[in-house]
Structure formats: structure tokens, C-alpha cells
Amino acid sequence: MKTNLVLDHLTAKPGEKISGYMKIINTELEIPVTLICGTQEGPAVLVTGGIHNAEYVGIQAAMELCAELDPSKLCGDVIIFPLVNRSGFEHRTMSMVYEDGKNINREFPGNPEGTTTERICHTFVEKIFPRVDYYMDLHCGDGYEALYPHVYTLGAAAPDVNRASDAMARAVNMDFRYPSKNASGGAYNHAGSMGVPGILLERGSRSLWSREEVEADKEDVRNVLRYLHVLEGEAKVYDGVQRELRDGYFLEADDTGLWYPCYQVGDRFEKGALLGTIKDYMGNVVKEYYAQVSGILLIQTISLNVLKGGAMLSYCELKD
Numbered sequence: 001m002k003t004n005l006v007l008d009h010l011t012a013k014p015g016e017k018i019s020g021y022m023k024i025i026n027t028e029l030e031i032p033v034t035l036i037c038g039t040q041e042g043p044a045v046l047v048t049g050g051i052h053n054a055e056y057v058g059i060q061a062a063m064e065l066c067a068e069l070d071p072s073k074l075c076g077d078v079i080i081f082p083l084v085n086r087s088g089f090e091h092r093t094m095s096m097v098y099e100d101g102k103n104i105n106r107e108f109p110g111n112p113e114g115t116t117t118e119r120i121c122h123t124f125v126e127k128i129f130p131r132v133d134y135y136m137d138l139h140c141g142d143g144y145e146a147l148y149p150h151v152y153t154l155g156a157a158a159p160d161v162n163r164a165s166d167a168m169a170r171a172v173n174m175d176f177r178y179p180s181k182n183a184s185g186g187a188y189n190h191a192g193s194m195g196v197p198g199i200l201l202e203r204g205s206r207s208l209w210s211r212e213e214v215e216a217d218k219e220d221v222r223n224v225l226r227y228l229h230v231l232e233g234e235a236k237v238y239d240g241v242q243r244e245l246r247d248g249y250f251l252e253a254d255d256t257g258l259w260y261p262c263y264q265v266g267d268r269f270e271k272g273a274l275l276g277t278i279k280d281y282m283g284n285v286v287k288e289y290y291a292q293v294s295g296i297l298l299i300q301t302i303s304l305n306v307l308k309g310g311a312m313l314s315y316c317e318l319k320d
């Protein structure tokens with residue numbers, strides 16, 4: 001007999017879907033959540049959008065999944081938070097939490113007595129991660145950021161959790177999967193450290209969203225749910241199409257200044273190629289960045305400015 005899906009004051013009975021708000025511990029903040037309770041026993045799957053509130057593809061896809069997933073076709077439960085950083089969204093920050101200017105995906109496991117961001121992180125660690133079996137986190141390029149679609153897997157959790165994460169990623173229709181070296185800090189990384197296999201999808205750029213990208217995100221989530229036998233139907237696996245990238249380079253800007261990148265995301269380049277230049281306000285070259293390996297550009301800052309210590313480029317070695 002399938003059990004009810006209960007979160008705070010919200011209860012979904014078998015075959016039911018209910019939407020409401022979850023309170024963030026020790027704050028006045030409430031964030032939207034949809035509980036979808038299947039008719040048969042099965043795993044509990046968490047889906048989040050809007051951990052970065054200006055990454056709209058994932059937010060819109062998660063919103064539509066809340067409306068479209070049919071509980072009568074599920075074995076298990078699906079819990080969807082379409083907009084985790086609600087206060088950032090309502091103040092149109094570029095993905096930082098409005099109250100404290102922090103990035104949710106750097107602050108896990110959080111702290112119940114900390115700033116708002118730390119309390120949001122703690123709420124997920126306390127209330128959500130212990131009760132789910134799998135996790136999918138939906139992201140996109142922020143307003144200053146372009147990216148080539150890719151899926152992150154767990155690379156620093158327990159071996160069986162890493163393997164389960166890798167298998168989930170193979171059911172995502174993207175060319176590249178990339179194992180993260182982080183054991184915590186990010187939501188899915190920290191959930192992984194608690195034994196929850198998860199993946200993070202990156203699709204879309206510059207805070208733009210399109211019907212095509214939203215549909216692609218939704219189909220990936222549905223396909224992973226099929227792979228996990230939570231949603232009925234045959235799952236596609238993209239073995240042979242998708243490649244694993246291992247050796248990644250995340251570059252932060254050494255100075256604040258004007259940024260002139262040489263390539264676009266998805267471009268390939270040889271070792272030693274000039275990737276971009278930072279100039280000062282007089283037009284003088286401050287710093288040039290050269291590729292340390294032959295690779296592919298995955299993420300790039302495309303705003304005219306880069307900020308000292310801020311993300312600038314992410315590329316990966318492409319062998320053969």
C-alpha cells in the first residue's frame with residue numbers, strides 16, 4: 001500500500017498532486033513546492049529549479065513539470081521546487097539571494113543560525129535530502145554567461161553514489177557529462193555526500209529561455225524518471241552519443257576589467273590558443289589567457305566586464 005507524501009502542512013495521497021509553500025527554517029521566507037504522489041511504491045525523486053534565480057530555462061521547465069507530471073503514472077514520489085531562490089527572483093538579482101548577496105550553490109550544508117542563504121541550504125539538508133533517493137537540479141547560463149549544454153555528475157561522493165549519478169546522466173540528451181570534484185558547497189554535491197545520487201543540467205545561456213530548451217529539459221527529466229522506473233515507459237540511453245569529460249579548467253578572472261573572449265561556447269581549440277584578454281579602462285592589456293590543453297569551451301562570461309575572483313571560463317580537455 002503506497003504511503004502518503006507529506007511535507008510540513010502539505011499532504012498528497014496516492015494518486016494526488018498538491019502545490020503549496022515550504023517555510024525556510026528561521027526566516028519569513030516561503031518557497032513554492034509541488035508534491036506528486038504516485039499510486040505504486042517506488043523511489044522519491046527531487047527536482048529543483050531556480051537555485052540561481054536568473055537561470056530561467058530550468059525554472060520554467062520545473063514549473064511545467066509540476067503541472068504536467070501525472071501521479072497516476074508514477075511509481076514513487078516526485079518533489080519539485082521550481083524556484084528555490086524566490087527572493088532573488090522577486091528582486092531580479094543575477095542569481096544571488098537578495099537578503100545577503102550569497103550564492104546558494106556555494107553555501108551547502110548551510111547553517112540554521114546563519115544568513116538567509118545558509119538557512120535555505122540548511123532547510124534542504126534538514127527537511128528534503130534525507131527523504132529523497134535521487135536528485136535532478138536544473139540550471140542555465142546567467143545573464144552574463146553563455147554555456148554549451150552539459151550535465152554534471154557526482155565525482156566526489158561514495159563510489160556507488162558516483163556510479164548511480166553517472167548512470168542518470170547517460171539518460172540525459174546532451175553531448176557531454178562531466179564529473180564534479182566538489183563533495184559539498186552545491187546542492188546536488190552535498191546531497192551526494194548524504195548518499196543521494198544526483199545530476200545537474202546546464203542548458204540555455206544569458207538568462208534567456210526558449211520553448212525548445214524548456215521542452216528539452218522536461219524531456220530529460222522525464223527520461224531520467226523512466227530510467228529510474230518512477231515514470232512508466234522505456235528510457236533512452238545516450239551511450240555512444242554522449243562523452244564524458246574529465247579534465248576541466250575553471251578560470252576565475254585575476255582582475256576586474258573589460259573582457260574580450262576569443263571563442264564561443266562549443267568551440268574547440270588547440271593547446272596554447274589565446275582564449276581571451278582582460279583590458280583596463282585605457283585599453284591596455286592586463287592579462288591574456290591561453291589554453292593549457294586542447295579542448296572545448298563549455299562556459300564563458302559574455303558580459304563586457306569580468307570581476308576579480310569571479311567565474312570567467314570553463315573548458316575541458318578533449319582527447320582523440
Ligand SMILES: [Zn+2]
Pocket residue numbers: 052055139140
Ligand atoms: Zn546555475
